[in-house]
Amino acid sequence: MNKVDLSVKIAGIDFKNPLIMASGTYGFGKEYSEYVDLNELGGISVKGLTLKERKGNPPPRIAETPAGILNSVGLQNPGVDAFIKDDLPFLKQYKTKIIANIAGNTIEEYCEMAEILGSSEIDAIELNVSCPNVKAGCLAFGTTPKGIEEITSNVKKYCKQPLIVKLTPNVSDIKSIAMAAEAAGADCISLINTILGLAIDIHKKRPILANNFGGMSGPAVKPIALRMVYEAAQAVKIPVIGMGGISTSDDAIEFLLAGASAVMVGTANFVNPLCPIEIKEGIEQYLKRYNYNSIYDIIGKLELN
Ligand SMILES: Cc1cc2nc3c(=O)[nH]c(=O)nc-3n(C[C@H](O)[C@H](O)[C@H](O)COP(=O)(O)O)c2cc1C
8 A cells, every 4th residue: 555645735834634624613622532533633713813712602502403513612711811821731742733723803902912922922813704793804804805805914913923814704796805815915715714603592582602603614504615615725925724624534525626735624523523533534545545655646636627
């Protein structure tokens, strides 16, 4: 059997494999470390950080749907300083790349966080301009090329680490948004964040989520995510990290073929914490089956009919 190389370099960062845990679904790694050897993962994007601690939205914050979940967690997190002091040392024990996902209400807040993180040991910053679950800001920056351009170019000035801009699917033309992020200096883009949704309790005649609307994720969103990742990858030269509904190695391979250089796994971790390891092994088997030596042999190799 041929030996295959799963490593991939993105924005100057060497990931040992293309499996990165999606922000908000992996906390700060602690709980999962009881089940998974975090050394096996390519990277972890931590729970979305804000300048100050946030308690998040009131419950219920999760509603199950037939093939996914609707969430409105509302960026519950300890704040960027507490993350650096209390959570980062734990994560740095492992040989995996750490991505700090940040969210703010104003451009200044994003810039301040990027500056603070600049002197920490994180490997990259992921700009969350696509969270549908907080009232002010965040998603607002991500829905127009002008908004993306403004926030990306400003935050970039404060970044010491590579900047990944995470795009929302709640737009009509993802290509123009991706191109705006690239033009403004993003080193990489990741997509998709959750799709805005609603679930109703028919007996109470009220939304199930206390915050009314939420973000949809899980297997149901995969075809939409895949289409958007393909379109974005066609539109830009910088690397793309794909996510949305990945739960098997076949899913991950689809994203790689569509043009993603790496994938993020989110909701599937709630169902099966071992799925990133299974996905990694499945990708390896696929490469061996077709006599490929490296993950690069399949990235962007989709041919349209
Ligand atoms: C409970 C939950 C919390 C999330 N929190 C964040 C977050 O803090 N920041 C962020 O950029 N994305 C967040 N996301 C979005 C995921 O990172 C991912 O983009 C999305 O869920 C699609 O991937 P999936 O279908 O594999 O879950 C969250 C998703 C879920 C389900």
